Amino acid sequence: MNSDFKRTTPEEALKKLREELRGRLKIYIGYAPGVGKTYAMLNDANSRLENGEDIVIGYLESHQRKETENQIGKLETVPRKNVEYNDVAMEEMDTDAIISRKPNTVLIDELAHTNVPGSKNKKRYEDVEEVLSQGINVVSTLNIQHLESLNDIVRQITGVTVRETIPDKIIENADEVVVIDIAPIALQTRLKGGYVYKNENVGRALKNFFRLGNLNALREIALRQTAEEVDEDLEEYRKEHGIKEHWHVIERVMVCISPSPTSKKLIRRGARIAKKFKCEWIVVNVNSTRIFAQKMTEKDAATLEGHFKLAMQLGAEVVNLTGKSISRELTQFATQRYITQIIIGHSTRTKLQTLLRGSTVTRLLKLTRDIEVHVIPNDLK
Template identity: 90%
Template sequence: MDKNFIRITPEEALRKFEEEQRGSLKIYIGYAPGVGKTYAMLNDANSRLKNGEEIVIGYLESHQRKETENQIGKLEIVPRKSVEYNNVVMEEMDTDAIMERKPNTVLIDELAHTNVPGCKNKKRYEDVEEILRQGINVVSTLNIQHLESLNDVIRQITGVTVRETIPDKMVEDADEIVVIDISPAALQNRLKGGYVYENENIARALKNFFRLGNLNALREIALRQTAEEVDEELEEYRKKHGIKEHWHVIERVMVCISPSPTSKKLIRRGARIAKRFKCEWIVVNVNSTRIFAPKMTEKDSVTLEGHFKLARQLGAEVVNMTGKSISRELAQFATQRYITQIIIGHSTRTKIQTLLRGSTVTRLLKLTRDIEVHVIPNDLE
């Protein structure tokens, strides 16, 4: 038997087969209604149709926007099905008809939609999952406020409780994410021009969900969320291809502290830099196990805990580690967490301590050549 042959269970084989046969999912994401997600999806679909791809519309919600309807062009539309609920006949996407038609790609608008009771699936994203399992590619649209994990945040910002949500995993597992972004001022102009809602709804929308502050906050959330997805994909790519070099894509700040009182200055500096870049930042302490390292006193422990409390109050993640070499532990942690900027204070070691143990700053600079290091004077506020 071939030594390189690896036996897998029937369940694993089936799962692998299903993954290989599964269609791809592309999602157009926006931060609010009216940014142009459906328009962009249709525009791209028509280009692909002209290039010979078999692509159809499974469900489209134009909201009677003429500019959106004009983008349908020559795209085939799969007829909807009628569903009766409480003596009212309503139209929903015909999932079975799409799977029977079996196109290469299907456009399905409004991924977070809740189906009328009586449909096979409760949510449209469940219909999409079923279609993907049939090997059909899906292109869909989504507003960022429909992500389940952001539900509380969106309510705090807008005062609106979003009822229709989808699991974050749906977006995390998507093969491609496209962010449709326009400035909040431009979106408000679109709203005032009647391109988003009917005239009688415009004034109310501008006073509520479409307030400039709301739109700015939602836009930032959408861009950050997408950046995180891209960052995770990049990390997977680097691991897959064995790339060890650090690529500066998203800023991440690491503040190196100790029980020294001057560490508070470093934490505050880290908070200011993180705020400037609006990025993740981590405060790290390493307890050295070297024989010549000074032992932690009760006073040191109290001081260090005070530093941790300040860091958390300012929004940092706090990490307390133990290791033989402080510089090596810091460098390894920085590499693992893709740190782009390190903040550390000048060494407070005596000449004898430096002779016996070396300089943490000097060693860290040698170990982190691809990371920007800020060495802060101890007397600098």
């Protein structure tokens, strides 16, 4: 008998079974109300209904938009339930009725909604989790500002504190995320035409949340967020299929520095490139433990600290590595962080140093064939 064989525990087997039986979650995501998430969800649902799929509406919030209501078509709607709160009867989604109806797929609008107090679950995403656990597929909608991790950023941009948020893991664990995008000016035109809110609310909306600068910033956040999700999905696919080549979906810049004064130029170059691509960037120093490596003096340490301070002021992440081979440490780090562009200065080593220790630039070029390397002249300009 193979001693390395590991028997699956009952708990592990049950967890695996639940995962296999769990429904699939698809989310239509946008950067603001009115971009067309619910419209697109209904349009797709009707096509699936015509193809014979058992698909129903569990909860729909049309906001009295006629173009949205016209997309309901022949879709069956599971009746809502009444929940009494402060002596007022209010309507909420009937999760138990959906589970009892057991369709193949259910549409559940507005994933970040907070249920009326007294409901079975506090948040709608919790209702969705319950439906998914019963093997029913769910299609839902979400605006990017409702992600918990983006709450502070959205408040800084718009001046609006979003009260209804959902954990990031909900969208991270979704089986499919569809971005519904529209140019901010086009969205403002829709707003002015009364397609998003009632006419009496349009002027106030345009001066507040729907200002062009706000919409541009939120749109960029939505596109970058989903691009990162795609990049992670591709990485998982590569690992599962044994693909070693790195597929670059979004840019990530790494700046290689040392205590040399010329490193400031590399940091500024990295900042410009990162700004151009609107991407994350990392400034990295490697302390070599090789026997012939030059020992760092107090002056070197102070200079390096100044470089890190500049990098952080310009928005970079800073990392200090230690290893025998500078080139191999840089290569390993670049691979781990999915770096797409490396910035490094020309070698300042003497011929003797190069003979004894080799050239970091040359080795880096050999080791990182799928990464773009910028070799910058070592002057102080």
